[in-house]
Amino acid sequence: MASKSKWIYQCRECGFESAKWMGKCPSCGEWNTFEEVVKEASAPQKAPSAGTRVSRPTPINEISMQEESRYHTGLSELDRVLGGGIVKGSLILISGDPGIGKSTMLLQICEHLGESLRILYVSGEESARQIKLRASRLGVHSPNLMVLTETDVQYVVETIRSEKPDLVMIDSIQTMNHTDLNSSPGSVTQVRECTNAMMRCAKSLDIPIIVVGHVNKDGAIAGPKVLEHIVDAVLYFEGDRQMTYRILRAVKNRYGSTNEIGVFDMGEGGLRQVENPSQAMLSGRPKDVSGTCVTAVMEGTRPILAEIQGLATTSGYGTPRRMATGFDYNRMALILAVLEKRAGYYFSNLDAYVNVVGGLRLDEPAVDLAVAMSLISSLKDKPIREDTVVFGEIGLAGELRSVSHGDLRIAEAARLGFTRCVLPKHGIKSLNSPLGKEIELIGARNLREAFEAAT
Known part of the structure; x- marks a missing residue:
């Protein structure tokens, strides 16, 4: 029997659901954020059979204490903010105002990481030719950099599992679309489910994934607040687009300190790290x-x-x-x-x-x-x-x-x-x-x- 669906109202800021429209969200307190979406009734969950693989508890004394390996990005300022580099299997969210340098920084580190790693760059905003033009301007010519222009998150996950790259970049998470959901890309439900799909892929394959996230008019990361809880690290670009200096700050970091900052200077050749910020x-x-x-x-x-x-x-x-x-x-x-x-x-x-x-x-x-x-x-x-x-x-x-x-x-x-x-x-x-x-x-x-x- 086909599952029934019904119309509900959902807050685009925090994901709160209501049977009727409300002017003010009782959860986050924002005004005029409720949107009408279709919610499908979930099928009843079956209990796992005896042959189904399930996780087993492990005594803490038997857990390996080997130091995690990190990928150095070639930008010491970015490595400082990340706590020493990119950790395998981590999910990193980079956010900031439009045009502040998020996509530019991702392409720049591809030149250094591409010397020893296979990188998959997934873009839902630009065509392959546009990415090539920007990469040429930044001096990025690594043969290990693969470009995929796709918005279907399920196809992206399948590509990651088949290609098995060493590093994946998603630009941006608001353009990703889960075909099993009826809501439009960028909505609360889509952003949450697409991020969950990326998180499961990163943890199961032990592949680090860097995700670009847009911000709303208030400067907060667009999408539900749970988006920041899913990822392992949240990096935020600060600075005015009219000024050359950019400050990269860690808002959340499971693998390092959240007090470190990186200072960059935006020029025609991209972001240049500032080794001596005081001067x-x-x-x-x-x-x-x-x-x-x-x-x-x-x-x-x-x-x-x-x-x-x-x-x-x-x-x-x-x-x-x-x-x-x-x-x-x-x-x-x-x-x-x-x-x-x-x-x-x-x-x-x-x-x-x-x-x-x-x-x-x-x-x-x-x-x-x-x-x-x-x-x-x-x-x-x-x-x-x-x-x-x-x-x-x-x-x-x-x-x-x-x-x-x-x-x-x-x-x-x-x-x-x-x-x-x-x-x-x-x-x-x-x-x-x-x-x-x-x-x-x-x-x-x-x-x-x-x-x-x-x-």
């Missing part, structure tokens, strides 16, 4: 100009120097404007409140703007002091000294609190030629004494002491 971020820094301050932040195990710009100007509106780029807006409002209440610097009738140069997005508390120094510098029109780097956390009482990894931050500043460092006074005690010979350490207890020392 790149500080290039073109203005001299003897108020409102700029250099700080040291930690991205995983790597210290990076970043330039913070602040601007305070007379407001032309009844309510002053506040704007932050690359820094948390609420954190900026808190710093402004502390500057007025505890330090006596008044911004209540002034517009205040904060910008992190280079496209970085900083959410570390150690950036607080540099943001405050840049705003005070603009307010007083008194520039911060060029040879000074500043870092520290600001408390609600106006005190300065020490931050972790002070040795690495100071060593990075000394390597780039900075001779003075303003930091919380309590943090100097935990530093190694040799650092004081390379760079002058100035401890400050509050905001006023820090600004006097920085100028």
Whole structure:
């Protein structure tokens, strides 16, 4: 007897199902996300027979402890984010805004990996000729790179099982289509089932699969949230398309840290990795100009120097404007409140703007002091000294609190030629004494002491 089907409404953001249309999804809280789809009644599941192969529990002491082998991509920045390279049998999701460099990076690593591996590049968005033109522009001519233009996920899985490549790339998962489902490609159901099919293929054949995922208008990965739970690693490209620098950040990684970032520079020849991000971020820094301050932040195990710009100007509106780029807006409002209440610097009738140069997005508390120094510098029109780097956390009482990894931050500043460092006074005690010979350490207890020392 044929299975019956019925019409239901499904949220395209989280996959919540409802018998009737609703304006707001009760699961994720998004508005106008319900779409009408056909749900087929599933056939009753049969119990496995005695001859059917099933998984057996294994004592943990009998599980092999051999170190997993990784494929090095040829881009040390990408290997850093992945935790050392691509793990066999892993499913990796790369996401980001359109045109930011996802497909470009995949083709670039094919040239290096193609020297020893057979790669299958599956595209549902471009023709084989378009891929060839882009590969020629990027200098990719590996004979071990195979191109397949197909959107049927079942045929793709069959091709993977028959060809048995060493690495598979899917561009993109939103274009893949499962013929057993009635919904259109890119819908919640299609994305979920296609990703599940890729996951089963990667684990059963021990073949790593890299999947490209699009983002929606809010910047989140398009499709259900369960998509991020299925894959082993989620890499996200950050940066503005109008700027050359791209930041690759690991949002999830089962085989490495999620605190590492990779820095790339987009040019005509594709993505070029930036080996020295601190020097790149500080290039073109203005001299003897108020409102700029250099700080040291930690991205995983790597210290990076970043330039913070602040601007305070007379407001032309009844309510002053506040704007932050690359820094948390609420954190900026808190710093402004502390500057007025505890330090006596008044911004209540002034517009205040904060910008992190280079496209970085900083959410570390150690950036607080540099943001405050840049705003005070603009307010007083008194520039911060060029040879000074500043870092520290600001408390609600106006005190300065020490931050972790002070040795690495100071060593990075000394390597780039900075001779003075303003930091919380309590943090100097935990530093190694040799650092004081390379760079002058100035401890400050509050905001006023820090600004006097920085100028």
